Amino acid sequence: MDKAAIRTRSQQLLKQQTDGQRGQLMSRLVQQVTQLSEWQASQTVALFMAQPFEIPTQLLVQIALQQGKAVTVPKVYSKHAMRLEQINTTTQYERSQFGVLEPVDTKAIAPEKIDFWVVPGLAFSTDLQRVGFGAGYYDRVLSQTDGYKLGITIRSNYYVAASWPIDKFDVAMDAVLVVDDQENEKRG
Template identity: 40%
Template sequence: MTHSKKEMRKAYLARLQQLDQNTRLREQHRLAQKLYDLPQWTNAKTVALTMSQSFELDTAPLILHARHEGKRVLVPRTLPKRQMEFVQIDEDTEFEETGFGVLEPLAGKVLQPQEIDLIVVPGVAFTADGKRLGFGGGYYDRYLANYLGQTVSLALTTQLADAAEWPVEDHDVMIGQVVNLEQE
């Protein structure tokens, strides 16, 4: 049965916020290990991640791991008209909190889409075949429409959805691979 994206977003966000901390930590660790084993990650020299919010899969360990492996790490910065860009970060990067409650870099080198090897795309819910329910702003769909590199999303068990739960629209961009724990 198909529901509106707004209804599904609300339901999946509630599920995410209700997930107990021990389960979240255990699943995050297992998903991270699966990510690190992917050729998309292993071969990437430049990786774009997000600065996660408290209810999302914690990306801080992924960022640290990427930097430890010598990868160039980028995070998004929002722009007017629901656009975004990816900015290189390091240990000296200063951040500010946006109106969305997300940390964004104040300064740093902006890289073009063709300079990014892998984007780890966040979302509220995912299907195993690559459908993504985002947060409703369309920032990632707009960016990914002009991106030809690899995309991966990590789905906690509570974020894995059935294929027909929400309508897919023309502007929705599919994710190259959704890493989840049901694949084990």
């Protein structure tokens, strides 16, 4: 399959999740991520504001702030540029042209200062590859960091091996967490 077909299929599978299932995914995400030694050792984390069909991240953002971590979320500045902006409990947000919540009046944090990343994607594989939304924002930023990169996905969007072409600029994850698995499955 090519990446476009994977994107379409993966989005459809994510959109099939009910509100109840999304709530369970959010709880499992928090439980599984916060148990990781890499999370526990991290000081500055990159999270993302999930779109309505993605695995919800709001609770993880709140927990990270409560734990005293410096929390960043992406903000798109141009067709090819994304920065990570530090947020706090009083941060205001607005919807981007893509419909994603982005922070207002925040300061950018350099990618190399982030030690733990929760990376969005539409599909992941056991060989730690990722299919994102296609604009390359994350691959460009992730190429600038040595921070721990954790992909998160549901079982139906987790492939035994990447069945899509891997481009030279694609950045592999350090691990992939299948959050709909009750057994806390982490690969990598």
